[in-house]
Amino acid sequence: MADETAAGFSQGKLKVRLVTPERILIDTDASSVTLPGTAGVLEALPGAAPLLTAIGAGDLIIGGAQGGDQRFIVARGFAEVLPDRVTVLAEYAVKPEEVDKGAAEQQLKDGQKLESDAGDDPRKYAAARETVLEAEAKLGTPGQ
Amino acid sequence: MANVLDLRRRIRSVKNTRQITKAMKMVAAAKLRRAQERMTNARPYAVALASVLASMRRRVEAVDPSTSELRSPLLERREEKNILLVIVSGDKGFAGAFSTNIIRTATQFIRDTQQSDRNKRIDLEALGRKGRDFFRRNYATAQFSAVQQDTEAAREGFVDTHAAPRPNRNRREDVEFLANDDAAKIVLDRLRFEDVRVVAEDIVERYAAAEIDAVYLAYNEFKSVLSQRVVVERILPLISDKEGSLEAPDVKASAEPSDEERQRMAEAAASAGLALRDEEQEAVRAQYEDESKRFGTAEVDYLYDQPAADVYASVLPRYVSALLYYASLESIASEHAARMTAMDAATSNASDMIDSLTLTMNRARQAAITKEIIEIVSGAAAV
Numbered sequence: 160m161a162d163e164t165a166a167g168f169s170q171g172k173l174k175v176r177l178v179t180p181e182r183i184l185i186d187t188d189a190s191s192v193t194l195p196g197t198a199g200v201l202e203a204l205p206g207a208a209p210l211l212t213a214i215g216a217g218d219l220i221i222g223g224a225q226g227g228d229q230r231f232i233v234a235r236g237f238a239e240v241l242p243d244r245v246t247v248l249a250e251y252a253v254k255p256e257e258v259d260k261g262a263a264e265q266q267l268k269d270g271q272k273l274e275s276d277a278g279d280d281p282r283k284y285a286a287a288r289e290t291v292l293e294a295e296a297k298l299g300t301p302g303q
Numbered sequence: 304m305a306n307v308l309d310l311r312r313r314i315r316s317v318k319n320t321r322q323i324t325k326a327m328k329m330v331a332a333a334k335l336r337r338a339q340e341r342m343t344n345a346r347p348y349a350v351a352l353a354s355v356l357a358s359m360r361r362r363v364e365a366v367d368p369s370t371s372e373l374r375s376p377l378l379e380r381r382e383e384k385n386i387l388l389v390i391v392s393g394d395k396g397f398a399g400a401f402s403t404n405i406i407r408t409a410t411q412f413i414r415d416t417q418q419s420d421r422n423k424r425i426d427l428e429a430l431g432r433k434g435r436d437f438f439r440r441n442y443a444t445a446q447f448s449a450v451q452q453d454t455e456a457a458r459e460g461f462v463d464t465h466a467a468p469r470p471n472r473n474r475r476e477d478v479e480f481l482a483n484d485d486a487a488k489i490v491l492d493r494l495r496f497e498d499v500r501v502v503a504e505d506i507v508e509r510y511a512a513a514e515i516d517a518v519y520l521a522y523n524e525f526k527s528v529l530s531q532r533v534v535v536e537r538i539l540p541l542i543s544d545k546e547g548s549l550e551a552p553d554v555k556a557s558a559e560p561s562d563e564e565r566q567r568m569a570e571a572a573a574s575a576g577l578a579l580r581d582e583e584q585e586a587v588r589a590q591y592e593d594e595s596k597r598f599g600t601a602e603v604d605y606l607y608d609q610p611a612a613d614v615y616a617s618v619l620p621r622y623v624s625a626l627l628y629y630a631s632l633e634s635i636a637s638e639h640a641a642r643m644t645a646m647d648a649a650t651s652n653a654s655d656m657i658d659s660l661t662l663t664m665n666r667a668r669q670a671a672i673t674k675e676i677i678e679i680v681s682g683a684a685a686v
Contacts, residue, residue: 212607250621
């Protein structure tokens with residue numbers, strides 16, 4: 160998303176902060192951030208145009224951070240992208256290897272049950288879908 | 304006069320008690336420090352969410368101009384007929400009047416609400432065992448029965464299948480305690496955001512289904528050891544202009560501690576080696592606070608990945624969860640502060656008691672010695 164007007168930033172670094180209700184999980188400099196937006200994955204580079212988005216369940220990848228790329232599984236949150244910083248608020252955020260697989264499998268089952276029970280209620284179906292996607296995001300990424 | 308042996312025994316027993324209360328005070332002080340840290344850690348999220356909410360409120364109209372529908376059911380303002388009151392109290396005793404104060408403020412609020420309008424009905428929910436036990440003892444427990452699908456009506460097409468089925472409520476009294484299992488499962492000493500979120504989402508769902516028209520939260524606000532009060536705040540509907548700051552969205556009632564109580568808290572903190580202000584920590588906190596406040600509020604036209612109104616609508620329920628979680632953290636900190644103060648008072652009372660018992664014992668011993676000498680002297684004189 161970097162363009163000429165933001166050329167000054169393109170060599171720079173992004174300040175990335177991942178904030179959960181319990182604490183600031185990570186606060187670092189990085190060269191890129193990949194966000195699981197609800198409407199699709201998006202990547203922010205230094206100099207990106209300001210953007211505000213809700214984020215769904217998926218991988219948050221902080222590229223070029225200290226100690227290499229950092230990956231988190233996140234769900235239910237918001238992200239603000241500014242030319243020089245990215246702030247992610249997420250109700251759920253853990254390192255892939257810290258995911259509670261048992262709980263995630265239970266969540267997947269619950270979600271699937273909700274989905275089959277939802278009938279043609281669009282609101283309930285959407286909520287069930289969200290639960291399933293969240294569980295899949297937690298399970299779909301093998302620990303590293 | 305009591306005999307010396309008995310007094311010595313009593314002194315020993317009070318000394319043991321003093322050791323216990325002193326240990327409890329130090330434990331409470333350590334837990335208070337940890338609770339304050341958790342508040343500090345949790346604050347950036349809550350502040351950022353409040354900021355983005357305030358900013359979205361300015362950018363997006365609450366009512367969709369094309370359909371004239373509200374963006375979110377949480378913005379709907381209804382006449383307050385059914386009220387939910389959530390109280391956050393302590394799990395354990397030995398904390399002075401901590402839970403009693405909250406319960407008193409809450410019951411006062413219930414009484415005032417009922418007096419202002421006889422038709423108002425109140426549901427009660429409690430985080431923390433003390434409040435839960437009190438409600439269970441003093442109010443009827445709400446009864447629900449499973450949803451009965453009226454099959455015939457459904458076949459005839461009379462039932463709106465789009466409405467989410469909610470359990471039937473058999474209401475018998477104006478004030479009823481909900482006894483929600485999720486709320487009962489919460490252990491304040493090991494509070495996790497996830498636990499609070501489940502309770503908050505249930506509240507949001509009930510509000511969206513119009514089962515309740517307003518949600519109030521009674522808890523002990525904790526800004527610092529010296530700045531605390533019990534408040535009743537309205538957290539739903541989200542219509543107050545003051546949102547966007549975490550400070551008391553809509554305070555309906557409050558009870559401040561007396562100067563004397565405050566003084567005692569400060570003394571207890573000082574004797575437990577707890578710094579009331581930590582300059583270095585505060586600077587870090589202020590920096591995060593400042594940056595969090597700017598979340599989503601830059602003076603630019605944001606691009607939106609989805610319609611701005613959708614972002615707005617999805618911030619609202621998250622904000623309710625964050626409010627409830629942060630309020631619980633504050634309550635936990637004040638519980639530990641109250642326990643620390645109560646145990647400090649108990650320790651100094653025990654010391655006073657030991658002093659006075661020691662004095663009595665010395666007198667008794669002296670009296671016994673004097674008596675013996677008199678006996679010897681008069682015995683010698685008689686010979």
